[in-house]
Amino acid sequence: AQSVSQHNHHVILSEAASLELGCNYSYGGTVNLFWYVQYPGQHLQLLLKYFSGDPLVKGIKGFEAEFIKSKFSFNLRKPSVQWSDTAEYFCAVRGGGSYIPTFGRGTSLIVHP
Amino acid sequence: DAGVTQSPTHLIKTRGQQVTLRCSPKSGHDTVSWYQQALGQGPQFIFQYYEEEERQRGNFPDRFSGHQFPNYSSELNVNALLLGDSALYLCASEGGGATYNSPLHFGNGTRLTVT
Numbered sequence: 502a503q504s505v506s507q508h509n510h511h512v513i514l515s516e517a518a519s520l521e522l523g524c525n526y527s528y529g530g531t532v533n534l535f536w537y538v539q540y541p542g543q544h545l546q547l548l549l550k551y552f553s554g555d556p557l558v559k560g561i562k563g564f565e566a567e568f569i570k571s572k573f574s575f576n577l578r579k580p581s582v583q584w585s586d587t588a589e590y591f592c593a594v595r596g597g598g599s600y601i602p603t604f605g606r607g608t609s610l611i612v613h614p
Numbered sequence: 615d616a617g618v619t620q621s622p623t624h625l626i627k628t629r630g631q632q633v634t635l636r637c638s639p640k641s642g643h644d645t646v647s648w649y650q651q652a653l654g655q656g657p658q659f660i661f662q663y664y665e666e667e668e669r670q671r672g673n674f675p676d677r678f679s680g681h682q683f684p685n686y687s688s689e690l691n692v693n694a695l696l697l698g699d700s701a702l703y704l705c706a707s708e709g710g711g712a713t714y715n716s717p718l719h720f721g722n723g724t725r726l727t728v729t
Contacts (some may be wrong), residue, residue, distance in 0.1 A: 505656075533714045544618070544705065545657075545720040552715055591656050600714050601647070601670055604656035 503528045503597050507590075507605035514582055515613050522577040522608050524592030532596035536566055537604075539589040549591070551575065558588040563612070584614045617641070620705050620722035626727045627680060627695050635690040639707030640719045646688040647718065648680060648729075649704040657704055663688050664711055665708045690728075 504527040514520060526532065536548040549560025556568040566577045575592060589609050593602040617640035627633050639646050645664045649657035659672035662684035677693045677713055686707075702725050706718035 507656075535717060537718075537720075544722045545706075545718075547717040550715075550717060567681075593656075593712050599670070600712055601659050601662065601672070602718065603659075604649075606654070606656045 503579050503594060503599070503603045505603050505605040507591055507592055507608050509608045510606065511609050511611075513613070516584055517581050519575070520579040520582045520586070520610070522533045522590055522592075522610070524575045524577065526573050526575070526594040526596075526607060528593075528596045529573070530596055532594050534566070534568060535573075535595075535602065536560065536564070536577050536591040537591045537593060539591070541587065545591065548577070550568075573578065582610075582612045584612050585613045586610060601605075615659050618643075618705055618707050620703075620721035620724050622724060624725045624727075626729060628729055629695055629697060631695050632691065632693045635692075635703050635705075635724045635726070636665070636687065637689070637705030637707075637721060638687045639705075640709075643707035643709045643719065644686050645708050645710075645712040646682060646686065647706045647708075647712075648688070648690045649706060650674070651702040651704055653701075660690070662712070695728045697728050700726060702726075710724065716723060 506525045508523045517525040543552045591607045592605040619638045646663040648660040651657045661671040668680045683690045702723045705721045708716040
């Protein structure tokens with residue numbers, strides 16, 4: 502079965518610091534990759550997605566993620582975080598013949614002003 | 615506006631009781647999935663409904679059952695509640711019968727507490 506690992510469970514940064522959140526998955530075949538974000542008091546929403554083509558994908562609010570097939574990774578990055586980026590971030594993977602996505606356990610990001 | 619609406623927002627039940635949670639998908643969406651999110655964990659897939667039938671099921675016991683109505687709305691039923699069923703229950707919808715490319719649209723969830 503597909504598994505997704507998010508190694509950073511809690512991250513605390515100051516505004517303007519750079520962010521990188523790790524995501525690794527277990528399936529070796531074709532995958533579709535997603536990052537979702539949950540802001541305090543809000544629903545989970547899509548941040549960005551990768552299906553094919555350029556492995557560097559850009560999402561909303563200045564976020565980007567890079568798909569590295571050889572490392573089974575899809576890390577999320579932002580050059581300069583803002584206080585408003587405080588949220589839970591979830592990596593999700595679809596593949597292995599199932600269109601049901603598997604989610605990682607999430608990373609809680611706190612950005613201090 | 616989430617697009618996907620869930621009710622109720624919070625629920626407190628006693629062990630052994632039964633609960634029904636409800637979900638209306640985003641307009642134009644025909645596929646509804648239910649997830650359980652325990653504290654500090656990511657969403658765990660319970661099951662998916664499409665064309666009023668359970669299409670796929672995760673690793674959850676038969677105490678968890680569901681239904682989809684002709685208007686695409688859905689219910690999640692949990693019987694014989696256990697303390698471990700306490701969690702946030704998320705409903706997610708997507709259109710086109712669900713594809714590899716379609717992202718999920720989530721509701722705000724129902725927080726279930728079992729005492």
